[in-house]
Amino acid sequence: MLRLKKYNLKSKTVTLFSLLFVSLFLSCDRVVELDLETGPLRIVIDAEIVWEKGTSGNEQTIKISRMAPYYSAVVPKVSGAHVRVENSEGTIFTFNESAPGLYTCTNFVPVINMEYKLFVEVDGQSLTATEKLIAVPPIDKIDQEFMPDITGPDLIVVTFYYKDPADQTNYYLTDYKSDILAFPEYTSTSDEFVNGNVIDEKFSDADLKPGKVLDITHRGISKNFYNYMNLILEVTNSNPFGAAPGNIRGNVINTTDTNNFALGYFRLCETNHIIYTVK
Structure with a gap:
């Protein structure tokens, strides 16, 4: 009788651990979506001026989008912005919207070590950034x-x-x-x-x-x-x-409202x- 009780206890213990293991295994497959708080949907500026060696570098594009909620599969494109780049000699290059959120210039003139300034006007805000065009060895x-x-x-x-x-x-x-x-x-x-x-x-x-x-x-x-x-x-x-686990600030400055900063970086690269x- 005692041996039978010990056997029953062992069986119940094994059964209990088996159920716990199965429950744990099943819980690992469960997709849990947290109810995350949505912050400000900030403007994101992807402005890379790329001058490939051996080309004129006259065609350049700048992308402007907006932050989306974490679980969103769609990146909102920003239309209607006014975008231009001005070099240190005062020459202005206008970027016109060629597709939603995509702004294109066809007459850009890249000069190594020259300073350029980006101007973006969108949502009643004025955004600027300044960089030099950096050379690269062959x-x-x-x-x-x-x-x-x-x-x-x-x-x-x-x-x-x-x-x-x-x-x-x-x-x-x-x-x-x-x-x-x-x-x-x-x-x-x-x-x-x-x-x-x-x-x-x-x-x-x-x-x-x-x-x-x-x-x-x-x-x-x-x-x-x-x-x-x-x-x-x-x-x-x-x-x-x-x-990224947080918003990493780039070099884009909001001159209208410094607290309403944009994300992204204006850079010029050979x-x-x-x-x-x-x-």
Whole structure:
């Protein structure tokens, strides 16, 4: 009788833990949407003036959108804004709306180290930002090699090389696009410890195989933009398209109401653009 009680107790205990385990397993699959408080739907300005080496750089675009609630799958585009860029010589470049939230200029004139100022008027607010057009050294070589990987097949590593100027402090930003990546992958580089030397930038991915194509854009950027991007990459694990846990302020200033700040960054970059097919 005693042995029977012990057996029954053990059976009930096992049954109880089994039910708890199943309940825990099922609860892991449950999608829980928190009732998040919606903050101000701030203006977001994606203003990158890109001058690719070997091109005129006359066609440029600026995107203006608005923050959306966390669970929204739609990014609201902002129409009806007045957008222009003025250089330090007083030349004005007007950006006209070519599609909802997309503003285009076809006669832009890029000049290395010239200062440019962005003006945006939207929702009764005046927004401004100022930056210089930063140069980038040419890419001298690109190659690939195999790197041993103890967890699986050897990895293919694609590397490009460029000579950093010795007479100045430089900052760089590179993005990699490919059909193996859900989003572009970004890396930032400073010449703090390699000033004047040859710098190499490396990219690898477990899905990088022969025949895959890498679309590489390498930029010269300002120190302020370098610091801004490092903050974003740090909190989003190198994916600037991920959701940051807070609003990281850029260089856009609201001169109408400083408390109603916009998000985004106005930057001007000379770039190297490479399409590389993995061998």
